[in-house]
Amino acid sequence: MGEIYKIHGSMDNPESMVLEEADYAKLAETQDYLAAKLLTIFMEYPIIFIGYSLNDPDIQAILMSISRCLGSNNLALLRKRFIFLTRGENATSTHSFTFPGIGEISMTEIRTNDFGAVYEAIGQSKCSFSPRIIRELRRSIYALADEGDPNDSLVVEASFSDLERLPEGQHLVLGIGVVNASLGHGHMVKAELLYRDVVFDDEHVAPKLAVEEYLPSLLASNSGGLPMYKYLSAYSGEVLNPRMLKEIDEKKDLDAFLNNSLRKAKGSYHHSGIRHSVQSVIANEGFEEAFKKLVLLEEDEIDLNKLLEYLRALIIDDRKIIHGNSELKRLIRMYDFLKYKKAFDISATSE
Template sequence: MDIQLKLEEHLKKFHAAPFLFVGSGFSRRYLNSEDWEGLLRRFVEYIRPGGFAYYKSTAEGRLERAAGLMAKEFHQKWWDDEQFTDSREEFGERATDTSSPLKIEISKYLKEKKYEYGESTQNDIEIEALKKVVIDGIITTNWDTLLEQIFPDEFHKYVGQKELLFSATQEVGEIYKIHGCSMDPDSIVLTDNDYGDFQKNNPYLAAKLLTIFIEHPVLFIGYSMSDENIQNILTSITSCLSKEHLDKLQDRLIFLQRKDKGEEDTFFAGPLTINGNSIIVTTIKTNDFSLVYKALSKYKRKFSAKQLRQIKSQLYEIVKTSDPQNQIYVTDVEGNINSPEVQFVIGVGVASKLGEIGYEPIPIKQLYEDIVNDSPSYDYEKVTLNLSTFLRIDRYLPMFKFILFSGVAVEELDERVKKRLSEITGDSFITLTNRKKIGHIQTNCKTIEGLIEQYDEVGKVIEYIPLLDKESIDQALLSEFIQENMEILEYKSG
């Protein structure tokens, strides 16, 4: 079977370039490094030689608990033992809790791991092919710096959940190290306490990654489909999706795995069960990963991922700032540009159409505020004629008010807007997980007041309002509730 050709054809279904989701198997393949349990077995030798089984059994098989137990004993050893004198001098001020010493030593060990050319001809071929892939970004749970070695200048790195959640990411030209990085020992997700914090914020991380999974094919390398990290992340993501959007994941998730001895190369689709829901994923089995990497290099675009990120980042800054020194200029290809103050020149679409509609970089958050307020802030005709652009930023943007008061006939709307209007039903705002709760909510809460009494979290009330019987929703109270909680848009608009 021609794996490269099959994957090339498969990727033609999608307009966006792929993301890679990289796990520990990737590092085992190219660095010959240990997996998580292997690392713990290596470092247990400092405190209880040959005694990892003790920690694992005490932790009832949970590696994060075993790591937490080890970290407590390693802490005392690290501060007392002469073999860690240099580490204490370098990192002592950064050892802020009992898990810090173990994280520091694991980080030092991993920082020394580099890919060495010449040790495996096959791996050399694969790494060279990997360097040429055309992708929009990488998500990884690995702590080592192999990806930074392979792509030294191409990707901007975000380390840990917090940095990713509170940054204006561009979703192109970026690496998301969601479990931390050895370059910052404190960021590593290692112990049960770390995993507790990670799981607490996991819904927010899932929301941040949701657009990537909906809009891009995602190639998993170095994970099995049963990997707990992957299952947890996919569960968080899919629990946010309605049936309509869950179907859009079909074919986008691709798992690259080594084939077993005696097996032929295979490329096939099959079901993967996540949180009780079955979705179709693609599995590639081969021992020559260069075939997959070469297929990823066939995607054509005029700018590198790094250049695209720089453009998107600068445009984002121009749009969000109120500083008049930041200038954006729209012209046709024959226009003359004389102003030295112009920072970006953009020519998109037909010039006459742009002149007819006008250009207004309205932040999505302000459109939401306009929907809630009684007095209009914008020309609704211009907003309506630009709805297809706004929907690319936020496909859930409510459109009905703008269309109703715009004077624009439905037949004049952009085809993408008409398609989106035809897709929207009451069920569009109900996830598969929440569908099971409709009976409970309608019986026990019944109204918005009932939801507010039952749930302290505003987010939960908002999530469950679509589950109420429509006849029981007091529209005046709903409007008041939305106006009082508009600050929730601060997170959405990131």
């Protein structure tokens, strides 16, 4: 059941009840709006009128407005989309009306003395969505971190259960498709997604999920390490995973990210005493190959903004370049270390 419209009002709101002549006059003024609303729903879903007589003049006025909007070519759609549930002996029939200047319209009438059985059947039905609706939802729904600012938007990570008690007046961002029962928190991601997120900051990975689920699992198959300080710096809990603790303990400076051959290459690269920069390496090595030498720079030679500009431009040019590229991944891990390590140290100390 999608939405319920009480045409003649509800006891929950006595002012909405249609009882007197003035009430009916007011209802007549809003019939065109209601017809337009029902027509919008009608184009995607069937509409069931429960407890209303087909002879009710208000109902007939609404049907006339809808029929006028549909046009004669589409009137046949009403038979399957408009269903009237009325009291009487169990039977299903087709009921027809003829409206001057519009034509004949037909709809389904279901008669029963037990509405409870109908309600039960409606309650068991599963809601389906047209491809157009799914596309609209996909454009509007984001899997966001559950640490969103409550003053800006209320973020529900993946549950519908609390929707009825959410406070009014706040923006709601509902994350769909991020839960996996096997994890209890969210679906597993690939390492490449974390690398991209460090560079573009657009994957909206929840720090809690990253630190407690993704990184511990992915580190088992990524012996070279993973970018993790972005998530550690925003994580409010205590890091308990042995692999992560080992990684934190071993990576104290940029040299710790290099293997023996790269450490030797770094010594040779600086042997002349010439200072390098991100821009000079790109100029000397070429845009596509510069990342192989950028890992040899000293910390004080690296302008993080320039390095980020380079990484983004490189990956945008070739979106698959991260996959299987251990040298580029090393550079991204070094950027992650330089960008977020200090913030992580501060947060860890404050705890």
